Every structure is written in structure tokens, then in C-alpha cells.
Amino acid sequence: EAGVTQFPSHSVIEKGQTVTLRCDPISGHDNLYWYRRVMGKEIKFLLHFVKESKQDESGMPNNRFLAERTGGTYSTLKVQPAELEDSGVYFCASSPPRAGWGNTEAFFGQGTRLTVV
């Protein structure tokens, strides 16, 4: 079974440009999460989808970030326009339906390293 897959693995863009990151969760996982690690600091929660619905986007830094999950399968995270402080590693994770602390875990992808120059 394939794990969580993220594309691209690396992206270097200029300030002001647009970048779209993609995440393919494990098949059948309704829950999809985005996290970000900036400048070697802690990994921070961005948002949570249940199928195609945003359940929690409290961690999204500002309106330059737009996440979508059309059809409840893969998800994209668009940054437009990108700023220098957006550089970091963006992680995607997924978990099965009705997941909670006691019954499952979140499976993470390898991350997309974004560098804004």
C-alpha cells in the first residue's frame, strides 16, 4: 500500500511567484492534514480536512495560503504570492475515518521543501 505522497519534493521560487504543493493521502483516509516547519523550528499545524471539507484551518498563517481538496482525494496547498518567510518544509499527513487519539495515528509524507528567494 502506498503511503502519503507529496509533490514536489523540493521547490525554489522567487518572491512574489505562486507555488502549488500537492499531497496524495493514503487511499481511504478521509482525514488530511497540512503542517509546516519553518527555519528548523517546530512543526506547526496548518489545517485539517475531512473528505473535502475544511474542519479546522486555524493554523493557516494568512490569506496568501489556500488549501483545497476537491473530491476528497488529493489536496493542494497554494501560496500566492510567496514571501521569503514562507520558506520551510510542508508536511502532509492522513488518517482513517473517525480517527482519534486512542484508535489510530496520522501517517506523514516526506514533505516538500520550499525555498523562496
Added chain:
Amino acid sequence: AQSVTQPDIHITVSEGASLELRCNYSYGATPYLFWYVQSPGQGLQLLLKYFSGDTLVQGIKGFEAEFKRSQSSFNLRKPSVHWSDAAEYFCAVGAVDSSYKLIFGSGTRLLVRP
């Protein structure tokens, strides 16, 4: 706000030596605690988790962690480190207001000397 502290940014140990990575968390009556590892080019992999019960938790790859409520700690240990353990290790706690949101520490990078 909840937080997780990993005081050691880098740790270097010799192969075969024992290892302890420190983790402290802020409040949470019954915290849900996790250790993840990221090897080069890989995603975050769950090593072990603590929800309740026995405070000494066994995980994969020979790792274990001990929950100490009095110290708000969840330190990760391994009795004998292998070169393949070189990676970055993240401690995390489940957010008290959520059943899915993880709060991570800043990570500890482990280097293994031959």
C-alpha cells in the same frame, strides 16, 4: 498555550552507546504523547505513543519512552544506538482541544559516530 520543549538541538553518540532524548510538555491532565522520527529523505514515522496505562512505552526499532507526570516529561531512550538511527526526532503532544491536532517540539538531530 500548549507547548513541547526539546532542549537538545543536536546530540552525538557513538554507535553502541545508549541514548536518551529529552522532551518536556506543558499542561494537559492526561496528555497524548508521541515520538516521531524523520530519516533523510523519508517522512515522519511514528516511533511510539502514550495515551494511558503503563508509563513505560515500547516502540519500534528498539526505542522506548517513559512518561513522568511529575516532571512533565516523555524522554525517549534506546540502550544501544545503531548507525541507522541517525535522524531527526520529534516529540509531540495531542492538543487538548482536539482529537487530531499535534503540537510538535523543535526536534533533536541525532548524529552517530562510528
